[in-house]
Each structure stands twice: as structure tokens, then as C-alpha cells.
Amino acid sequence: MRQNLLFNMSFSGNMVFILYILTYPLTKKFFSLECRYRILKIAIAFYLIPISLCKYFIMDVIHSFFPLLGEKISHIFVNMDRKYIIIVSQDFVKLSSRVSYMLMILLIIAIIAFIIIRKRIIQYWKWKRVCTVGSEKPTNLELEIFYKIKKEMGIKKKVELICSEYCNSPMTSGILSPILIFSKWEDSIDVDKYEYMLRHELVHMKHHDLLIKYIGLLVMAVHWYNPFVYIMFHEISVISEMYCDSIVVGGKGEEECRKYGDLILKLAAQNKFANKRQFFIGMADSRDKWVYKRRILEMKRAKKYKAMLPVVMTVVICMVGGITTFAYDSPQTIYNDTGYDFDANMDYTFETAEECTDLPSDYFFIDDNAKIYDLSKIEKNSRNLCSHDFSIHGTLNQHKKDGNGGCVTNSYEAWRCSICSAVKTGELKSTVTYKPCPH
Secondary structure: OOOOHHHHHHHHHHHHHHHHHHOHHHHHHHOOHHHHHHHHHHHHHHHHOOHHHHHHHHHHHHHHHOHHHHHHHHHHHOOOOOOOEEEEOOOOEEEOHHHHHHHHHHHHHHHHHHHHHHHHHHHHHHHHHHHHOOOEOOOHHHHHHHHHHHHHOOOOOOOEEEEEOOOOOOEEEOOOOOEEEEEOOOOOOOHHHHHHHHHHHHHHHHOOHHHHHHHHHHHHHHOOOOHHHHHHHHHHHHHHHHHHHHHHOOOOOHHHHHHHHHHHHHHHHHOOOOOOOOOOEEOOOOOOHHHHHHHHHHHHOOOOOOOHHHHHHHHHHHHHHHHHHOOOOOOEEEEEOOOOOOOOOOOOOOOOHHHHHOOOOOEEEEEOOOOEEEOOOOOOHHHOOOOOOEEEEEEEEEEEEOOOOOEEEEEEEEEEEOOOOOEEEEEEEEEEEEEOOOO
16 A cells, blocks of 8 residues: 555545544534534545655655754655666666556546546536526515625625525535525515525535535545545535534524524425535535434534644644655656666566665765775865875765755766775766665
8 A cells, every 4th residue: 555645645534534533522522613624624635635745855854954863764764665666768668567556556446536526527417407497586685685694794706596496405506606596485585594594505605615525525536445535525514514503603592593403404304305415515415313413412512612722633633644644655766877778578676675775875986896985984185195096996876866855876987096095987887866765
């Protein structure tokens, strides 16, 4: 799994979400709904953003400011796997068997993800047509209340309000051109209930909850093999509803909270399309009785939120998710810049990690008898007084970081002075580029 970027992203997201679940008995008492919602958004980010690709850049930054710490981290996380290598030559690209196998798995996952996304997009357009067909404009009174609440909430974006006979419960659709879909009132409008429903849907719109829901659906499509993403999507849908509830009834008395709770239960009972509108969001888009119980209990819960505890806990959860990304080992890419004729059909045997990771220094000389001389520690002042006897033949090696997490090792034909250790450099023999740097 550590060599598969997608599986690493999946594992990192799982770690964040599992920590959220394990700490929920604590977070529901001392964390605001906004904070809980934010943690779930962080989990989504770990599922979709390949943070592990920044691993070597982060390690380089740490090494620049804290050399000793950076060296220890490098020994822990950087390990060159000779079975997981890409060779780039002048005429071909050679993939090891493990890299080829990983790419085949990613291709299969991508095909299935594409099928899932396509299916859901088709479902979205079908349900949107069903809900908007035969729609009517709301009455003047409904529009008046709508514009008043929209202005009170500071929403300047253009929002369309329609009424449909196929809509049993209020819901929101669209991101760039949002639409509020309400059912037709058979009797005279109940202003209080209508205001509750409008505020709830407009809060969803203001918090971009529908966009978060779409991203959650994307997570399920990409990580369809991971059972945790389905639980996460359900949880983030519930928390977003609870968060909206808390804002709508915030500062309200017990009687108003009871009326609002009764309205939610009534809408849930008459919503025949619940659980079928994943691309919509609304007050009663679930058939799970436990969801409504959680929402009602959360409105009645005494608020004892702490200031520092949520911040510390969020940082810890992010750190745990970040550390898991460091387990990822990208394929080692070796470039052949020497012009040596590799055969693309032959198998390659690579030297062990110890051979390429334990360099004596960034600047050293190896004579023909395999004796190593560290040139980085030799003082230059002593060389000025030497007449030089370049009688020791060998190879001069220079190792340099490229600033992007990789490195370049140049080897030159060279002669070393037997007196002062000065080196005379000849022609370039070879250049090897590593991405990432294994040294």
C-alpha cells in the first residue's frame, strides 16, 4: 500500500475519520458543530489531495532548518525499493513489475470511478427534471418573505425560488445557479414554518454545503473500494443538517425549538423521495430515524463548548493524517544521461539501498583500489604550497540536491595528488538523477 498513492490517500483520510469517530463522545460535548464539520472537511481533503507528493519537499525544508532532525527523518521515511523503479533512457522507459502492477490497479479503479461518476450525473439530471417540471412561481407573499430573509442573512447571490408539485420537502439544487425548490401550499401559507424552511435552505447555500456534498460524492466515486468513505459521507450529511439547525434555532426559546423539531419530523414523514436525492440537499432528505433523533437531541443539548480543546484536537488529528502520508514511497526514477545503450527487453538488477544511500559525503574520491577519500573535509589552504603529484587515478563523485526533493550524482574521471589530496578533474563519466533523493 505504501507505494500506491491512491491507497495512501485513502488510508490518510481513514485515519482522520477514525479519530473523529473515536473522539466523538468527547467532541459532541465540548466541540461546536462548526468544528466537527470542519474536521470532516479535513478528512475529505486527505481523501482527495495527494499531500504525500509534497513529502520530499517538506523533508528538504526540515533538513534546511534542522539538519539533525531532517537526517533522522530521512533515515526513517526514505528507502529505495529496487522493485519499485522507473528507468528513463534515451530510447525507452522501463517500468519494474511492481510499478506496472500498481498502474494496472489504478487504471481499473479509474475506470470504475468514471462509471460511478457518469451514473450519478445522469441521475442528477433526471431528478432535477422531475423536480422542476411543471414548476410554478411562488406567490407574492412567499417572494416577499423570501427576499426579506435573504437580505437579513446577507446573501447577495441570485437565487431562484420555484414551487413544484413533485417536491414534498424543501430542497436546494445547483451551485453556480442555485435553486430553492418548495412544495405547493394547498392551504394558506404558514408564515412561521415557511420562514424556518427558508432559513434552513439559505444557510445551506451560504455555507456551500451542497458543494461539500458533491465533493463527498466524488470521494465515494474515487475510493469506491473503501467502506469508510460511505460512513463518512453519511456523517458529513448529518452534521451539515445539525449545523444548519443550530443556526436557525440559535437564540430561540424552548417552544420555538419544539415547533422547529415538529416541522422536521412532519417533512420527513411526507418526503417520499428521501435518500434518492444525493445531488440535492434539504431539511428532510433522509429516511433514517436515528438521524432525526440526533438532530432533535442536538438542539436540546446544553452547550459547553471549550475554546482551546477543539484547536488542539484538530491540530493533533491533522498531524496524524499528515504523518500517514509520509509512509508513501513514490517510484524511484533513474535517468540515464550517459548515452549508454540499455536494452529495453532485458531485466535489471539494482544495487541495494545501502549501496546508494550511504554516501561517505557529498564530495568524495574513489581510487582504482576502491579506497575512498572524503574531500569535503580537506582544507584548501594546504594545497597552495604543494607542487602536486597527481599519480592516483580514480573517480571523483559529486552529490547535489536539485531543490525538488531529488538529487544528481556526477562521476568524473580524476587524479588525486598523493601529497595534499588535491584532485584534478577530467571528463564526465556518468550522471545519475534520483527522484526522490534516497541519500
